[in-house]
Amino acid sequence: MSSRMSLEEKFHATGGKRSYVQRLFGRIAGIYDLMNRLMSFGLDRYWRKRAARYLALATGETGLDLGAGTADLSIAVIRQSGPNTHMIGMDITPEMLEEGRKKIARLGLQDQIELRTGDAEHIDLPDNSVDGCCSAFTVRNLTDIKQGFREMFRVVRPGGRVVCLEISHPPGRIFGGLFYFYFYKLAPLFGTIIGKAFEEYNYLPNSLTTFPDAPTLQKIMEEAGWSDVRFYRLSGGIVALHVGTKA
Numbered sequence: 001m002s003s004r005m006s007l008e009e010k011f012h013a014t015g016g017k018r019s020y021v022q023r024l025f026g027r028i029a030g031i032y033d034l035m036n037r038l039m040s041f042g043l044d045r046y047w048r049k050r051a052a053r054y055l056a057l058a059t060g061e062t063g064l065d066l067g068a069g070t071a072d073l074s075i076a077v078i079r080q081s082g083p084n085t086h087m088i089g090m091d092i093t094p095e096m097l098e099e100g101r102k103k104i105a106r107l108g109l110q111d112q113i114e115l116r117t118g119d120a121e122h123i124d125l126p127d128n129s130v131d132g133c134c135s136a137f138t139v140r141n142l143t144d145i146k147q148g149f150r151e152m153f154r155v156v157r158p159g160g161r162v163v164c165l166e167i168s169h170p171p172g173r174i175f176g177g178l179f180y181f182y183f184y185k186l187a188p189l190f191g192t193i194i195g196k197a198f199e200e201y202n203y204l205p206n207s208l209t210t211f212p213d214a215p216t217l218q219k220i221m222e223e224a225g226w227s228d229v230r231f232y233r234l235s236g237g238i239v240a241l242h243v244g245t246k247a
């Protein structure tokens with residue numbers, strides 16, 4: 001695919017954003033974890049740990065991880081949760097889930113984490129069927145973000161919670177400027193040189209360009225039905241952690 005094409009043209013040429021994103025993650029599934037660690041200087045683990053603390057399940061509870069990928073957030077949630085707790089990890093990319101399954105087997109967590117293919121914008125679960133829902137670095141990839149949060153709201157039981165971890169737009173001109181230089185210039189270069197994945201790691205910064213800032217994302221979550229929505233900026237606002245409850 002020509003690097004001169006706009007992202008919208010690439011989505012169009014591959015049958016829409018969902019199918020573009022699915023193919024893209026399918027190609028990088030094998031290097032995804034390594035590139036995450038390298039490109040975030042290991043911070044991605046800390047961010048997921050912070051997110052997992054908000055979802056921590058009580059004994060007998062079940063949580064849902066949307067865009068579970070290689071299952072790092074599902075694993076982090078289980079590590080923060082009580083006994084007899086379960087996570088369902090859902091993702092549209094089978095190759096990412098396959099990497100996740102290997103990791104879950106290595107950790108002996110097969111009884112607690114189940115990975116399935118499924119679309120965050122049309123969740124194949126009944127209303128009010130899970131105790132909480134989380135998502136890391138996924139909503140940026142959705143075609144309709146509000147539809148994703150509406151679906152999370154539908155499947156979470158009343159009183160349950162939502163946790164969303166995503167790359168954000170850091171406030172402040174100096175730190176923001178440094179971040180954008182790293183994210184738009186250096187990160188794609190690392191992806192191209194180390195991961196040999198030019199197209200994939202150029203999508204990464206482009207996917208942030210049109211993504212809403214933290215206060216706007218809070219509003220979208222509220223409009224989708226969530227109450228008590230708050231957000232925390234982590235690492236100077238490189239990422240934002242949004243949390244809310246279903247009244």
Ligand SMILES: C[S@@+](CC[C@H](N)C(=O)[O-])C[C@H]1O[C@@H](n2cnc3c(N)ncnc32)[C@H](O)[C@@H]1O
Nearest residue numbers: 025067068069091092093119120136137138141
């Ligand atoms: C950047 S990865 C994040 C993976 C994982 N949550 C993590 O923390 O590393 C984004 C994931 O979202 C998945 N994804 C994108 N759109 C999706 C959708 N509509 N429904 C479910 N998963 C989706 C991709 O396949 C990919 O595995």
